[in-house]
Amino acid sequence: MAKEVRTIGILTSGGDAPGMNAAIRAAVRRAIGNGLKVKGIQRGYMGLLNEEIVDMDKHSVSDIIQRGGTILGTARCSEFRTAEGQEKGAEICRKHGIDGMVVIGGDGSYRGAQALARQGINTIGLPGTIDLDIACTDYTIGFDTAVNTAMQAIDKVRDTSSSHERCSIIEVMGRNAGYIALWCGVANGAEDILLPEKYDYNEQRIIDNIISNRKHGKKHHIIINAEGIGHSTSMARRIEAATGIETRATILGYMQRGGSPSCKDRFYASIMGAFAADILAAGGTNRVIGYRDGKFQDFDMEEALTMTKEIPEYQFEISQALSR
Numbered sequence: 269m270a271k272e273v274r275t276i277g278i279l280t281s282g283g284d285a286p287g288m289n290a291a292i293r294a295a296v297r298r299a300i301g302n303g304l305k306v307k308g309i310q311r312g313y314m315g316l317l318n319e320e321i322v323d324m325d326k327h328s329v330s331d332i333i334q335r336g337g338t339i340l341g342t343a344r345c346s347e348f349r350t351a352e353g354q355e356k357g358a359e360i361c362r363k364h365g366i367d368g369m370v371v372i373g374g375d376g377s378y379r380g381a382q383a384l385a386r387q388g389i390n391t392i393g394l395p396g397t398i399d400l401d402i403a404c405t406d407y408t409i410g411f412d413t414a415v416n417t418a419m420q421a422i423d424k425v426r427d428t429s430s431s432h433e434r435c436s437i438i439e440v441m442g443r444n445a446g447y448i449a450l451w452c453g454v455a456n457g458a459e460d461i462l463l464p465e466k467y468d469y470n471e472q473r474i475i476d477n478i479i480s481n482r483k484h485g486k487k488h489h490i491i492i493n494a495e496g497i498g499h500s501t502s503m504a505r506r507i508e509a510a511t512g513i514e515t516r517a518t519i520l521g522y523m524q525r526g527g528s529p530s531c532k533d534r535f536y537a538s539i540m541g542a543f544a545a546d547i548l549a550a551g552g553t554n555r556v557i558g559y560r561d562g563k564f565q566d567f568d569m570e571e572a573l574t575m576t577k578e579i580p581e582y583q584f585e586i587s588q589a590l591s592r
């Protein structure tokens with residue numbers, strides 16, 4: 269029989285992502301609507317272990333849907349990777365009457381959520397990461413805003429790159445995943461798109477491409493490089509030496525994680541946050557929420573963590589074809 273949940277906790281963990289606040293707001297308001305009490309845990313698993321726990325009501329989440337970052341704060345916490353840390357976390361939940369938990373974060377955070385579920389706390393994971401690298405879902409909270417932020421920044425670099433007839437290497441985030449690079453590469457019309465999942469480290473091919481484009485009159489050459497490949501600055505030096513064309517590296521960095529969330533991130537995060545509260549109210553546990561095949565769905569956490577995800581081959585092929 270499903271365990272009855274009376275009080276839920278909510279935490280955000282790992283890298284922040286625009287839309288996390290919309291998810292918090294929805295989970296809080298829907299849980300209260302379902303007759304549950306809600307506590308916010310500040311600074312992720314670190315805050316849980318330090319008992320940074322505050323009561324939340326529907327007013328606690330007023331005026332946040334449009335704000336980037338996370339009002340609960342986030343952190344990385346190595347202690348929570350240990351069995352002792354996880355037992356302590358569950359014990360603190362019980363001490364505060366928390367019998368359900370919403371964890372908003374990436375797949376690292378899901379492992380912590382899985383540990384809490386195993387300790388008897390009903391736990392639901394929400395995909396909060398700009399990287400889009402969670403296998404069970406085609407959408408993660410923050411990706412849409414991040415790619416739009418990066419796309420606009422890359423357009424600006426392109427303006428100055430064309431004026432100076434330079435080559436530009438622009439490095440985007442994504443940890444080991446190339447989704448941000450793929451989307452921006454296509455959306456910005458880049459001449460080269462380097463993804464960690466696909467890059468063959470054939471720099472000569474890039475150099476030949478730059479020289480050929482220049483011969484045909486192209487004034488700029490934009491290379492989108494994924495963080496998982498990195499080394500943009502040294503790559504720029506080598507390319508400049510080989511082509512004789514001024515080459516600059518721009519690492520977009522943390523600006524990609526900030527800013528007011530897009531409509532899509534606000535909407536999807538709101539549905540997902542409410543969905544998590546509904547699952548908890550129904551006694552569900554050990555589930556993660558995703559958007560797949562055109563609908564919001566929940567998956568068994570263990571299964572979700574064994575799923576793998578790859579750059580769609582056709583999308584990759586088109587990205588390469590259009591950049592030539």
Ligand code: ADP
Pocket residue numbers: 281282283313314343344345346347348349350373374375376377378379380381383397
């Ligand atoms: P993300 O959630 O964005 O993938 P991390 O991988 O840094 O980010 O994970 C966030 C936090 O989740 C970690 O700091 C840690 O507290 C917790 N975590 C990560 N991996 C595990 C694990 N294997 N077991 C328990 N907790 C984990």
Ligand code: F6P
Pocket residue numbers: 283374397398399441442443444495525
């Ligand atoms: O997971 C989101 C992300 O921004 C990655 O793209 C990046 O590799 C990482 O977090 C950076 O993490 P930190 O904030 O710990 O530097």
